Amino acid sequence: MTDPKPTNTSGPFPKLAALKAPATRRCTPAVAGILAGFYTSQKKNLAVLETLELEEVKDQARIDRLKANNEDLRKIAHSYASGVSLPDWKRRLSADTKRAFSFLGLATTSDAKAFTFRLGHETADAALAAAKGSTDYLSTLIRKIGITHLAFVTEFTDSKSVENHPFHIHGVARIPDGFSIQSIEELLAPKQDLKSAHPMKGYRKRGKNEAVSVTELQTPGAWVSYTGKEIDFTAHRLQSGPDYASRSATLAGRELYEAMRTWLRS
Incomplete structure (x- = not known):
């Protein structure tokens, strides 16, 4: 049996082990x-x-x-x-990282806010039954009230309660000051009314869970991580993509990514 040939003969002592490329981490x-x-x-x-x-x-x-x-x-x-x-x-950039940068890119605009929109039963059921998918249905609804620059993920809560629907959305959107929160509630999560001539299961507030929450973006990175916490579970439930980004959000995300990439490589 012949001796293995050295793979590296530089220096005083030939080395048999090949030099390994530095390990890389994925940009999660x-x-x-x-x-x-x-x-x-x-x-x-x-x-x-x-x-x-x-x-x-x-x-x-x-x-x-x-x-x-x-x-x-x-x-x-x-x-x-x-x-x-x-x-x-x-x-080559993964879909989940593109989603993150769509959130982060949109977050750099001055009127961007973090939001959570809970859904009334009727709205959630209609979204889940929509032929083009729930994210397309919900984004179309939201655009009707003038919110056109947005990125969001849908989420199922892991709850045994059936009083409120477990399907809701978290995201980032450009929401100008003075925008009517009530208009969002009326569209997506009308108050529960089971005693009227036309009963509506809608949404019933419990504890601190407001139907609509719109807040300042203090730490966009932390918000991105929070919004993605149930994304695999939700994708499995939906058997489809659980996220949405408007064209403007995707463009903002790409611009941020490429500028950041250039800076880090400089």
């Missing part, structure tokens, strides 16, 4: 939220720096602090991203 939605947070933070810092640099009397101490902060942020981001695979958006 959780990783996406962290990396996008680094990128958007440094962008905000740069915007403040530009303003400070234009002032007639410069606050040099604050400018220096911001520059140092941005440099530290860059180093931390590059260290965290080391070994993370950031493939081409169109051909």
